[in-house]
Amino acid sequence: MSYFNHYPQRKDYIILLIIWLIALAIDRTWLFLDESIPAYDQSAHLTVALYHYKVFQNFNIFSGDWWLSLWQLTPSYRAPFVYICTVPFLMLFGRGSDQASLVNLLYTAMIILSVYHLGNFLFNNRKTSITASIFCLLFPILGIIRTDYLLDYGLTAIVILTFTVLTIWKDSYIRFSSWGLTIVLGIGIGLIMLAKPTGIIFILVPSIWTLISFIKKRRFTKLIQTCLSLMIAWLICHFWYGVNWLTIITSALKANQVGKGEGDPSATTIAGWLYYPQMIPESIGLPILSVSIGILLVYLIKYRFNTDLISVNLHKSARIWLLVTLVSSYIICTLGTNKDIRFILPCFPIISLILADLFNLIENIHFDRLRLTTLVLSGIVLLNNLFPLPLIQAWGGKHLPNDDARKYPLDKLINKINETDLYLRSNLGVIPVSAPQINEFTLDYFGTLADFRVYGRKLTTNLSRIEQDLQYFSWYVTRENEPNEPGESGETKRKLKSVVESSTDLKLQGDWILPGRDKLRLYHRKNPYVVVQKISNTESGISIEKVEISQQLILDKNNPVTYQITGSWDDLQNGLLLLKWQNDQSYWYHDHAIGLGNLYCGIKCHPEGSFRVKEDLATFVPKTLPLGKYQLSALYLDRRNNKITSLNIPDITVNVTDVGTVEKSPPLDLVTRTSQLAQELQQGKLNNLFVQISNFNQYDPTQDYLKQIEFAGNYHLQKEPKNLNWRYTLVLSQLLQRQVPELIQNLIELTKYDAENPYTYLYLAFVYLYNFQPVQAEPNLAIAEKLKPDIPELKTLKKVTNIMKFLPLQWFSTKE
Incomplete structure (x- = not known):
């Protein structure tokens, strides 16, 4: 009988529902008792989930900018699938950690159902399938992870679901269901890649094995379905990878080195290969492990000289399929330098099926009683790991609730x-x-x-x-x-x-x-750089009330200056000051957002009335400027609509001199600092540049300074297209915001205005390669080589270009 003609009895789903409800009761009881403060990883994940929640407050499925803002929230190997799944729970139940962990109930249901259907398909045995689902409830490691908020549990759920679909699909012949499963398989693979890029290793070997069997048996329909499935997977995940692929690679390589610093054993040592096996007993519980292996030994002894042993071969292919999947996953995970039991979590649903098969090898009333006793003991072991029960301490106390929040x-x-x-x-x-x-x-x-x-x-x-x-x-x-x-x-x-x-x-x-x-x-x-206060002023519009600055400014120094601006909350919060100190021929800019972009009182906070913003800043006078008198002019740029308004300001004139010193000054704003770094970018000096950018991103955690540069730079370049400093400053802003089309266009303009600079062509070629456009990168590398053949990066970029020309990824890139 075909699997698709076999409809599980209704009571099986009632049993699975009971298993899920027991998991719900245990997990929510633990969370009710727990008042702990999330640790490092949990806090980082919860924070990113909250940012996804914030982005979904302005959900716009038809906006390219909205999708870009979503994908940019997760630039590292920590992919967005789990965070996106969490958003509905945060919207419905609140924004706390307990509410975020409700998403684990969804993953628990996925795991229980997937294991059940996988067991039914492979063994055609309801008892084995339900036992495996119960094991997924009772394994201590899964019970512990269910009460945490980490990516690994969501990854486990989507991996076992996809593996179940793969297993059924590879042997399905019914036309309609086969094509339907093809689509679901593609979606599953895509979601694995969006859950954690390394998640694909858990289905890699069985997938390759399946593909080889299709080729050997000339199953052309299945090969076509394989291609369709991979295309669907790529369509689902390629936008995130297209935006973040370089940072995904670099962050994954960096994370892989963490294990060395933490003293994790290498794969070149026996300790490295035994790292995961020695953690299995406590992860799945000694009762289940020992009884399952014990039943296997009894079975082998009982049928040692009996031809009934042949009956074990009825499910030989199913057992080989599961073992190959488990062993291949273990080998690949062991080869990594960074080791943690969480990293092999997707193996445990497979282990549950293997052990459930052994657990039910012998059918008689005595072994039924043994099995029931084992499940009860395993339940006690699970509870003893999660709650402070007065039981065997060697088995318990791994993950107890506590009251850190009070302390x-x-x-x-x-x-x-x-x-x-x-x-x-x-x-x-x-x-x-x-x-x-x-x-x-x-x-x-x-x-x-x-x-x-x-x-x-x-x-x-x-x-x-x-x-x-x-x-x-x-x-x-x-x-x-x-x-x-x-x-x-x-x-x-x-x-x-x-x-x-x-x-x-x-x-x-x-x-x-x-x-x-x-x-x-x-x-x-004591004296913050930005102070905001509510005032009774009823005048509308933005006004610079006061500018306090020394009459003598020192060349090539940070000179203190205080700006005092008034206006309505929304105008101040969304405003950019375009400040220009100028004489007849020369000038310097001091553009920045009002309040340095830090005016904020909450997502939906828009207070009425007028406010005063006092900024204690520093302005830098470039050493290339001639000495003499300079006067301030000011424009207001509204970020909501790019509208420019001229501001009436007090008559402020300063004298720039190269004599004297500045005793103490606030630090430069980050727009000015980035403008200074742009000169290093123009000269190809990148080492200090990216170290400083990393610092800036610490000082401005929202990276609003990049948006400020974008608005100011685009305005100035309309009037001064040949202003190289603004162009290179804008390159940094666009590069760090991964605005690839705009960055390419800006660099193309730079090749006109800074045509003799080889680094401009090198940067343009790099961005083309980042966007999987090697054909466009090649001529720019040739020009850069002609202008300066000894640039160290040239050789590497040329090799990458040659490799990329043969990769199909470029077919999916966004062209100009």
Whole structure:
């Protein structure tokens, strides 16, 4: 009888529903009792999920910009599938970690149903299928992961679902169902690639095996279906990969090196190959493992000289199929340098089927009682891992609920920041600490949870960057009695803490007692660079009320300047000041967003009335400018509609001189800093450039400075198309925002206005290659080589071009 003609009895689904409800009861009870603070990884994942929630507040399926903003939220190998699945639960139930973890109930249902149908198809045995589904409930590792918010559980669900479809599809001959499964298989593969790129390894070998069998048996229809399935998979995931493929590769390579730093055993050692096997007993529970293997041994002994042993061959192909999948996944995972039991989580549904098959090899009343006893014991083992039960401690206590939130009042710290800066987005500098409860990821999550108003960012671990880091944050957090750490990193942390706590520019804003009588201290800048206050002014429109600046500005220095701007909230929040200090022939710009782009009080916060924004900044006078008097002019650019308005300002004239010094100045805004880096880009000096850009992204966690450059640069280049500094500054903005079509067009313009610069052609060729357009890259590399043949990167880019010309990926690229 065909699998598709076999309809499971209704009571099977009732049993599966009961299994799911038991999982729901256990998981939600644990979460009800737990008041822990999410650790590093969990906090990072929850924060990204909240950003997906924020993007979906303005859902627009027909907007290319909306889709780009969605894909850009996950530039690393941590793909968006799980986060997107979480959004409906956040919308329906709230934005907390418990609400986010509700998505795991969906994944549990997927795993239970997939394992059941896979077991039915392979073994044609309802008892084995239901047993495997029960095992997926009882395995301690799956029970622990179900109460966490991590990518691995969602990946496990989509992998086992896709593997089930692959298994059924490869042997399906009915025309309608076969083509339907082809589509579902393509969707499944695409979603695996959107869940975690490395997830494909769990179905890689069985997929290749299936394809080889199709070729050997000349099953041309299946080969056509295979191509269709892969095309569907690519259509689903290629937009995300197209935007992020380079950062996905680099972040994955970086993550793979983490294991070396953590001391994970190498695949070249016996310890490396035994790493995962030795964790299996505690991951699946000793009762299930020992009884399943025991029944297998009894079965083999019982039928050793009996021809009935032949009956075991009835499911030989099914067992080989599962074992090949399991062993191949284990080998590939072991070859990686970074090891964790989570990384082989998609193997456990396969293990559940293999063990369920062994578990039910012998049918009689005595073994039925043994099986029932084993399931009860396994349930106790699971509960003992999750709850503080007075049972065998060697089997339990792995993942108990706790009350960290009461001991570590991070929500109070975040509230203190928001109460102080009612109308500002705040960036909190965090000295790297070893505690899982207090770190930049966790503080960032709590700040994001508070309506996206506070960001937690790690301060430097490099001694040479301490002074710069301590200029660009207005808030800092330190912890008393942090354990001493050896080496430069430890020295940097101690110096940072000492400098913060002794700084005369900072004041203690609040402190809280932690466990062990430690103290958490919050510091705030006494004179913040941006201050916002509500005023009673009823005048409409933007106005620069006051500009405070020295009459003598020093060439090639950061010169302090204070701007005071008034207007309505929406106009201030969406406004860009285009400031120009000029004389008859020369000028310099000081363009920036009002409040440096940090005016914010919540997603739906749009207060009425007028506000005053005071900015204490610095303006840099380029050393190439002639000395003399310069006058300020100002324009207002509305980011909502690109409308330009001329501003009436006080008559401000300064004298630029090369004599004198500036005693103390605020740091330069990031638009000006990026403009300075553009000169290094023009000269091909990239090493310092990207180090500094990484710093800037810490100082402006929303990277709004890139948007400011985009608006200002596009405006100025309409009037000054030959302004090379603005063009190269705009290149940096477009590159970092991955605006490929605009970046290509800008670089093409640069090849006209900076035609003798080989780096311009090199950058254009690189972007073409990034966009999988090797044919367009080739002539630009040739020009760059002609202008300067000794550029080190030329040889590499030429090799990449030659390789890409033979890859089909370019067929899917976005052409100009």
